[in-house]
Amino acid sequence: MKVQIGISNRHVHLKQEHLNILFGENYKLENIKDLNQPGQFVSSSKVTIQTEKNEFKNVRVVGPIRDYTQVEISKSDAIKLGLNPPVRDSGDLIGSSPITIVGPEGSVELEYGCIIADRHIHITPKQMELYGLVGKEKVNVLIPGEKGGIIFNVNLKVSEQSYFELHLDTDDGNAHMIKTGDIVEILEGDNNVWKFRW
Amino acid sequence: MKVQIGISNRHVHLKQEHLNILFGENYKLENIKDLNQPGQFVSSSKVTIQTEKNEFKNVRVVGPIRDYTQVEISKSDAIKLGLNPPVRDSGDLIGSSPITIVGPEGSVELEYGCIIADRHIHITPKQMELYGLVGKEKVNVLIPGEKGGIIFNVNLKVSEQSYFELHLDTDDGNAHMIKTGDIVEILEGDNNVWKFRW
Secondary structure (H helix, E strand, O other), X not given: OEEEEEEEOOEEEOEHHHHHHHHOOOOOOOEEEEOOOOOOEEEEEEEEEEOOOOEEEEEEEEEOOEOOOEEEOOHHHHHHHOOOOOEEOOXXXXXXXXXXXXXXXXXXXXXXXXXXXXXEEEEOHHHHXXXXXXXXXXXXXXXXXXXXXXXXXXXXXXXXXXXXXXXXXXXXXXXXXXXXXXXXXXXXXXXXXXXXXX | OEEEEEEEOOEEEOEHHHHHHHHOOOOOOOEEEEOXXXXXXXXXXXXXXXXXXXXXXXXXXXXXXXXXXXXXXXXXXXXXXXXXXXXXXXOOOOOOEEEEEEOOOOEEEXXXXXXXXXXXXXXOHHHHHHOOOOOOOEEEEEEOOOOOEEEEEEEEEEOOOOOOEEEEEHHHHHHOOOOOOOXXXXXXXXXXXXXXXX
């Protein structure tokens, strides 16, 4: 079945303690744009993410506050920063890359917390049933176009509070020349190409 | 069958007239490293590629001199430069993007010449026979790994003077987390997934 894409640029999620250090006590994230996932929003706050090798300024903080601080970057970003982060699901941070976050009021040196987000689809339990995906953890997705192809290892993130959407990072977006709002196809049944995996 | 990857970063090919303008009369490209394709080499010369929006400095000139001047960039580069170049085979430049090349001695404003290089495999006529590819213009290629998948529209560039190798740009390399020297697999026969193309 068809699914809409959302391309995620590098961004940061913060826990309360780190928000306070970076932006000061009593600071609140301001919602300047709702994201499609319920409750998630682009905030007006930006930070610098930094390693010994390089830095990116103006990296957006995505709200609301979470239980963990997490920096999501692409492989291209990782190369520029001199990092080798693992591909991970949100919140699965043990053993991920160290990185420093710098805000206007302070900085936080994370021992770990920097990941390359896995390719994932936000989906409800009801949609899992409706689309015949119950029991599957991952799917392959067909991307049309001149630089199209099939991407493997797309994680099904099942939650009641989900807007049905495939999230990819900017490397996947640019390599396939696709953008937020484009439509791609989840492969299932006879279209499944798991057999091609090594 | 298996094939080795070469990842190409942004680079420039120059015709004699433009070499003279950019680097001065009687300038010769110096070979500092042979590339795998016979006769092709990394030169010591670098230029800046420029648009009204942005620029990249230290872009490598790949030798030898060609009959045409061509700037090869990735989609990520294109976004930063504010360009929308087509995906093209080398030398197929009519209607491609305008760009300015700046060298130490002068600059060249190209009306067209900037492309995103197509995914392509350098292969000899003999290898085409050996691998059962005669008659095919394009193949699909399986990329292993955590961010693996299948890439479509991989152009077979048949020439007697070829080193068997798959060339991808940095976007494709980073999206799939692969690097120069990695091994991938050309899909053929029953493994062909052309049927999945839109």
